[in-house]
Amino acid sequence: MYALYIQRIKRKKTRVKINYPVVFALVLLVFYKSKKRPVMLTKNFSYDELIHSDKAIELGIENIPNAKQLKALIALTESVLQPLRNAMNFAINISSGFRSPQVNSEVGGSSTSDHLKGQAADLQSVDNAKMFYHIKKHMLFDQLIWEYGDDDQPSWVHVSFDPILDDNKGEVLKMTKDGIFKF
Numbered sequence: 001m002y003a004l005y006i007q008r009i010k011r012k013k014t015r016v017k018i019n020y021p022v023v024f025a026l027v028l029l030v031f032y033k034s035k036k037r038p039v040m041l042t043k044n045f046s047y048d049e050l051i052h053s054d055k056a057i058e059l060g061i062e063n064i065p066n067a068k069q070l071k072a073l074i075a076l077t078e079s080v081l082q083p084l085r086n087a088m089n090f091a092i093n094i095s096s097g098f099r100s101p102q103v104n105s106e107v108g109g110s111s112t113s114d115h116l117k118g119q120a121a122d123l124q125s126v127d128n129a130k131m132f133y134h135i136k137k138h139m140l141f142d143q144l145i146w147e148y149g150d151d152d153q154p155s156w157v158h159v160s161f162d163p164i165l166d167d168n169k170g171e172v173l174k175m176t177k178d179g180i181f182k183f
């Protein structure tokens with residue numbers, strides 16, 4: 001009788017036994033979800049920094065590229081931004097990449113801006129002029145603009161790249177408070 005009682009307890013115990021493989025899988029899932037790894041387009045540039053917009057966050061609007069715009073962003077990153085980063089010894093900050101029509105009009109961008117197509121980025125670093133001259137001398141691009149600043153350093157560098165290679169016209173411009181001029 002006593003032996004039977006013990007046996008019943010044992011059986012009960014096995015019924016509430018923890019299923020370790022399931023718990024392990026759940027812990028892993030929570031761990032990976034909490035890590036939120038950035039999606040990298042190339043070694044140094046993430047998807048998030050190419051679509052980031054303070055204005056979009058401030059206004060609570062979306063700034064998400066469609067497939068074609070994303071393809072253009074990837075081409076820009078692979079063909080210009082990453083090779084430029086590889087040639088410089090410093091980090092490059094993307095102050096503006098892709099802009100949805102709403103974001104673009106809110107920041108006062110031109111209605112034909114290459115930012116709308118995912119083909120342009122504004123770059124800032126410890127040496128904006130060095131980036132500008134490197135792109136100008138060594139790279140294929142559609143438009144390169146020395147934006148504001150002074151004769152030594154632009155405030156930022158605008159560069160655009162067309163995924164249709166033959167359409168890259170290599171135009172170099174200078175934007176000042178008086179207007180836009182050939183560089």
Ligand SMILES: [Zn+2]
Nearest residue numbers: 120121122158
């Ligand atoms: Zn720009």
